[in-house]
Amino acid sequence: MLGMLEPGQVLWLILAALGLGVALPVMVQLFLTLRQARQTMKLLTEQVEPSLRLFNEIAQRPRDLQPGSQLATIIASLIPAIVAAYRAFRQNQADSDSAEIAPLENQQ
Numbered sequence: 426m427l428g429m430l431e432p433g434q435v436l437w438l439i440l441a442a443l444g445l446g447v448a449l450p451v452m453v454q455l456f457l458t459l460r461q462a463r464q465t466m467k468l469l470t471e472q473v474e475p476s477l478r479l480f481n482e483i484a485q486r487p488r489d490l491q492p493g494s495q496l497a498t499i500i501a502s503l504i505p506a507i508v509a510a511y512r513a514f515r516q517n518q519a520d521s522d523s524a525e526i527a528p529l530e531n532q533q
Contacts (some may be wrong), residue, residue, distance in 0.1 A: 430438070
């Protein structure tokens with residue numbers, strides 16, 4: 426049968442056979458890799474999905490106010506104000522001290 430084919434056709438047939446010989450193992454390996462990836466994703470989804478669901482439930486649940494939580498919120502908001510007031514007081518004292526010293530230096 427090969428005797429009836431022209432040399433160009435024989436060459437094309439040989440190249441097609443080589444291409445198929447190379448492509449077939451690559452396709453099988455790709456199939457196995459994708460199947461393993463799908464199984465891994467399914468396993469991870471089964472493990473992660475309940476945790477995500479629980480996390481969403483906890484995040485959406487309204488925060489219950491505990492007896493000391495309002496006091497803690499008030500204190501946490503007052504601390505920066507108290508610190509700022511203290512710094513302003515100290516700065517005002519330093520400015521007034523330097524203003525009192527300046528006329529004394531001018532007199533000498």
